[in-house]
Amino acid sequence: MGMTMIEKILARKAGVPTVAPGQIVTCEVDLTVMIDLQFATGWIPPTRIADPDRVAVVMDHAVPAPTVQDAEGGVNARRFVADFGISKFFDVGAHGICHQVIAENGLARPGEILACTDSHSCAAGAYNTAARGLGPAEVYAILCTGRTWFEVSPTIRYELIGSLPDGVSGKDVFLHLAGVFGDATNHNLEYGGDGIASLSMSDRRTIATQGAEISADFSIFPADRACRDFVDEHSPPDAAPYDGVEADPDARYAAVRRVDLSALEPHVARPGGVSGNSLPVSAVEDRAVQQCFIGSCANGQLEDLRIAASIVRGKKVAAGVRLLVTPASQRVYRDAMRAGYLQDLADAGAVITNSTCGACFGYHLGVLGPGEVCLTSSTRNFTGRMGSPDAEIYLASPATVAASALVGRVTDPRDTRD
Amino acid sequence: MLRTRFSGRVWVVGHSVNTDAMYPAHAMKMSIPEAARHVFYELRPGWVDDVERGDIIVAGRNFGLGSSRPVAALLRELGISALVAEEFNSLFFRNAINHGLPALRVGGVSTAFADGETMTLDLSEGWVANDDRGTRLPGDRLPDLVLEILSAGGIMEKLAMDGYLPETHRRS
Ligand code: SF4
Numbered sequence: 001m002g003m004t005m006i007e008k009i010l011a012r013k014a015g016v017p018t019v020a021p022g023q024i025v026t027c028e029v030d031l032t033v034m035i036d037l038q039f040a041t042g043w044i045p046p047t048r049i050a051d052p053d054r055v056a057v058v059m060d061h062a063v064p065a066p067t068v069q070d071a072e073g074g075v076n077a078r079r080f081v082a083d084f085g086i087s088k089f090f091d092v093g094a095h096g097i098c099h100q101v102i103a104e105n106g107l108a109r110p111g112e113i114l115a116c117t118d119s120h121s122c123a124a125g126a127y128n129t130a131a132r133g134l135g136p137a138e139v140y141a142i143l144c145t146g147r148t149w150f151e152v153s154p155t156i157r158y159e160l161i162g163s164l165p166d167g168v169s170g171k172d173v174f175l176h177l178a179g180v181f182g183d184a185t186n187h188n189l190e191y192g193g194d195g196i197a198s199l200s201m202s203d204r205r206t207i208a209t210q211g212a213e214i215s216a217d218f219s220i221f222p223a224d225r226a227c228r229d230f231v232d233e234h235s236p237p238d239a240a241p242y243d244g245v246e247a248d249p250d251a252r253y254a255a256v257r258r259v260d261l262s263a264l265e266p267h268v269a270r271p272g273g274v275s276g277n278s279l280p281v282s283a284v285e286d287r288a289v290q291q292c293f294i295g296s297c298a299n300g301q302l303e304d305l306r307i308a309a310s311i312v313r314g315k316k317v318a319a320g321v322r323l324l325v326t327p328a329s330q331r332v333y334r335d336a337m338r339a340g341y342l343q344d345l346a347d348a349g350a351v352i353t354n355s356t357c358g359a360c361f362g363y364h365l366g367v368l369g370p371g372e373v374c375l376t377s378s379t380r381n382f383t384g385r386m387g388s389p390d391a392e393i394y395l396a397s398p399a400t401v402a403a404s405a406l407v408g409r410v411t412d413p414r415d416t417r418d
Numbered sequence: 419m420l421r422t423r424f425s426g427r428v429w430v431v432g433h434s435v436n437t438d439a440m441y442p443a444h445a446m447k448m449s450i451p452e453a454a455r456h457v458f459y460e461l462r463p464g465w466v467d468d469v470e471r472g473d474i475i476v477a478g479r480n481f482g483l484g485s486s487r488p489v490a491a492l493l494r495e496l497g498i499s500a501l502v503a504e505e506f507n508s509l510f511f512r513n514a515i516n517h518g519l520p521a522l523r524v525g526g527v528s529t530a531f532a533d534g535e536t537m538t539l540d541l542s543e544g545w546v547a548n549d550d551r552g553t554r555l556p557g558d559r560l561p562d563l564v565l566e567i568l569s570a571g572g573i574m575e576k577l578a579m580d581g582y583l584p585e586t587h588r589r590s
Pocket of ligand 1: 061097098099118119120295296297298356357360361378379
């Protein structure tokens with residue numbers, strides 16, 4: 001019987017010819033990614049680890065350290081890296097949100113398994129990698145043993161056709177799916193179809209990342225030409241070859257859903273969650289906003305900053321609105337600075353922050369006060385996510401957030417074009 | 419030795435209760451005992467004062483959607499003995515098991531119990547009973563691999579037994 005992409009990777013890494021939904025398999029993990037938070041609470045230095053070459057350490061969630069506890073995490077992380085000779089270390093200065101750092105260093109590789117203790121690790125699915133959120137204790141165990149177990153979940157396939165209209169991006173694709181189809185708890189998501197070719201790698205990353213919001217396990221894209229080009233371009237010259245997976249023509253799916261990209265509009269998720277709660281921007285209530293945020297692993301990519309800069313260039317953020325922009329990594333920061341995007345954004349009145357998770361998870365750099373309304377391009381709009389539980393969080397694309405910052409209300413980005 | 423059958427008083431919460439409702443970001447700056455004071459801070463203010471060692475949380479669909487933050491560590495700190503839900507987010511489920519907190523999937527459980535009733539559950543046979551109503555519901559029995567982690571008391575305890583942690587973290 002045929003297998004889906006995820007089933008193929010799990011079977012390969014478990015060393016068995018096939019797997020099917022419901023089966024539990026123990027798999028070799030190709031890369032374990034440790035983040036700063038993991039070193040800040042209850043860190044125990046292990047006596048031995050599986051393989052220092054299959055470990056990356058990324059400082060991202062709380063850098064530069066906003067609390068003494070986080071600073072101590074940094075101390076622990078640096079000692080761990082030195083003790084075990086970890087070469088893939090992205091310390092402050094070479095840092096960024098882990099999913100971005102992983103991608104831009106060619107560490108998410110087609111056909112491989114990546115483990116990281118962040119719920120949005122499914123981001124690496126954009127590069128045909130099987131990655132999903134795992135708890136810190138489990139990632140620690142994988143660090144030690146090099147393996148873990150998975151229960152194979154049924155897969156939902158999205159068959160994409162057509163190409164996105166102007167002003168519509170990966171975030172809108174995802175919000176449309178979340179709004180129409182709702183949760184995918186204990187399911188994998190697989191994207192395929194002719195429409196994939198027209199989706200940029202940054203749009204794919206946004207879509208893959210957001211899978212966590214509908215409670216999916218893995219989410220994955222095929223290793224087509226664009227994917228392989230991206231990985232090759234970002235990999236070190238001495239990187240080993242990889243072997244991407246394709247879905248078998250007779251793979252079995254829990255559902256196959258066809259989506260015409262060319263029919264999509266900009267979307268907004270209303271506060272609380274995305275499932276069954278996302279609508280075309282034209283159908284969302286008219287809301288004044290106080291904070292607009294462009295950033296996160298999903299939408300702080302160079303392309304996102306390019307789009308945002310092109311919308312605000314030569315204009316001003318509305319009175320009473322704070323526009324915060326967080327490039328997803330130090331590399332994105334430098335590239336966006338060189339390209340003039342940061343200048344355009346700052347000239348329009350935006351605050352450009354250091355590359356970190358910060359505002360996305362309401363930890364530092366821009367938390368919300370009671371009664372405030374925020375429109376964000378980050379990943380998650382749970383109550384209290386970005387600060388006060390009495391703030392409201394709407395979620396949208398960087399284009400929609402940038403356009404809304406200019407108007408001071410939730411706005412269709414297609415309406416603010418010159 | 420893992421107790422696979424035990425009883426406890428239940429607290430019932432609804433569908434799609436997410437991790438941020440149990441472990442808010444501001445609590446991530448605290449120690450585990452302090453952070454545990456913030457579980458359900460918005461959903462059920464004051465609940466942490468009423469919860470007692472051995473209590474069981476019953477939930478509806480999509481329980482634990484959200485972050486990888488180890489909510490299970492806080493729930494264990496509060497003395498919660500098990501989670502029983504109609505459906506778990508798989509990351510949340512794995513976190514519970516890895517922290518030695520049993521989690522059992524039982525269809526229809528959230529309407530079969532009310533706050534304060536007593537549940538008896540069996541992890542290896544996979545069922546729960548409402549001792550007050552005299553009813554019983556079948557659930558998913560936990561796979562052996564999962565029972566093994568629970569028997570060790572969690573994944574860190576298993577690593578300690580296998581010699582991956584320094585002496586000071588090994589239990590005799
Ligand atoms: S940016 Fe937000 S969603 Fe992404 S890794 Fe950081 S906290 Fe998680």
